[in-house]
Amino acid sequence: MNLLKSPLRRTSAITAGALIGLAGVVAFAAPASAHHPIVDGVSSCVNEDGTWQVTWKVANSEYDLVGKVTDVVLTPADSTITGITAEAPLPVAGNGTLEGVQTLPATAESASIAVTAEWQRDQLITATREAERPVQKPTDKCHPTPNPSSTGPSTPTDEPSTPTDEPSTPSEEPSTPSEPTPSGSTSVPPAPTKEPEFVHDQDCDSLTVGITVPADWPEDIEVTFKPSTGESKTVVGKRGETTTAEFPASKGLKIKATPKGYEDEAATITYKQPADCDSSGGGAGDEPSLPLTGAAAGGIAAGAGVLLAAGVALFFVRTSRGGPSAARRSLKDGRH
Incomplete structure (x- = not known):
């Protein structure tokens, strides 16, 4: 029996932290049953x-x-x-x-x-x-089952048979019938305990997708991840490992995961921006940041005051080096 065509298991919501140390919720399009x-x-x-x-x-x-x-x-x-x-x-x-x-x-x-x-x-x-x-259709011909041979009448002999005094002794060991061997029988390998699963993680800047292949799965699995925008990426999921690919995050990003040989088990993963992403962070097409107010604005005003005081000090240092006449010229220039 060939188990390599058993379909992949897909889940509509995966806590990726239990699989690859990631977190988030994945949205699959029309998940198929295993x-x-x-x-x-x-x-x-x-x-x-x-x-x-x-x-x-x-x-x-x-x-x-x-x-x-x-x-x-x-x-x-x-x-x-x-x-x-x-x-x-x-x-x-x-x-x-x-x-x-x-x-x-x-x-x-x-x-x-x-x-x-x-x-x-x-x-x-x-x-x-x-x-x-x-x-x-096989090429071997079936062997006809032989009919049991019929025993004809015994031919009389001229001399009568001589009876013996001792009875015949039966065989001490009865014959053991041989067990028929079924033709065309094949050994069935044990079924895997788990089936491969898609996993994912997302943050403000990226969407990471991947596949986890159980160690007892009969083969590695090649998966192509095709985003709605940008270039596709293909990975080979090794048995007993989780293999991932990373894509830059953007609003409305969707990635179709198609495993080779299991195309009917393809899944679509939709990016959902985490709630803790601030408006100044990139990655998901956020709105531009608002003007600074409150404590942040006060800090900027204080810095401007320091720069103004430094400018006044430099003015007096310059005029003092030029003597009284230089100071008067500066004031006179100021009146004009």
């Missing part, structure tokens, strides 16, 4: 008439909630299936799978099924998943 059926199939051999079969297993993505199959679509349409039908329960993850056998005509070269299931949590959740890839 509930989904997991479909996997294995083909059998080809019968003498060319027909063949596929054994399908449908698992549940949820560990705490039983799902219910609501619809099954077969490809090709003229095939049939048993075991996987509408109203069939979908066991919780780790507690078994729903199994069925699809029988295909000789003309079919591949087979696939799409399963729709629903879960009732806070609200009714419905999700459809198709087999990740169609199962191709």
Whole structure:
């Protein structure tokens, strides 16, 4: 079973401090549910008439909630299936799978099924998943089951058989029947305990976005962050780490996060200016600062007074150096 296509989990509000030491509220556009059926199939051999079969297993993505199959679509349409039908329960993850056998005509070269299931949590959740890839028609021929050989009548002999005095001794150790090995069986790797999550942080000057990938996730995840203004940035989220990208803050900024291979789980993160940003700070298109009044204005006035007193002092020093005549000229110039 391939778990690499399990969808990412998205949250409509994340406290990023618990994930990457950041804080804030993220707004996601139409978050998708992580509930989904997991479909996997294995083909059998080809019968003498060319027909063949596929054994399908449908698992549940949820560990705490039983799902219910609501619809099954077969490809090709003229095939049939048993075991996987509408109203069939979908066991919780780790507690078994729903199994069925699809029988295909000789003309079919591949087979696939799409399963729709629903879960009732806070609200009714419905999700459809198709087999990740169609199962191709096998080339191996089925071996016909041999008919039991019939025992013909014994041929009489000329000499009668001689009875023995000792009864036959049965074998001391009974033969142990060998257990049949199912053909096409595959080992199922354990499902990850958590799913990747988008995270973010914002301040007056920047919006930081990123993704946290659990250590037991089967692969790194490449994410492209595309802002509503400016250049896109692409990061590779490493397993067991949180990887981020930073963008300059601006009013109305929105960033679309698209994980490669999980495009249907894209999310939009909207910048929301923190309440403690002052009007003189930049980063989010704030209004220009207002004129200074009160204590700030008084401080400026006091500084101006000091500069005026210094100017008067320099005037007297200059006139005293030029003597009385220089002082008189200065006063006379002042009257004109």
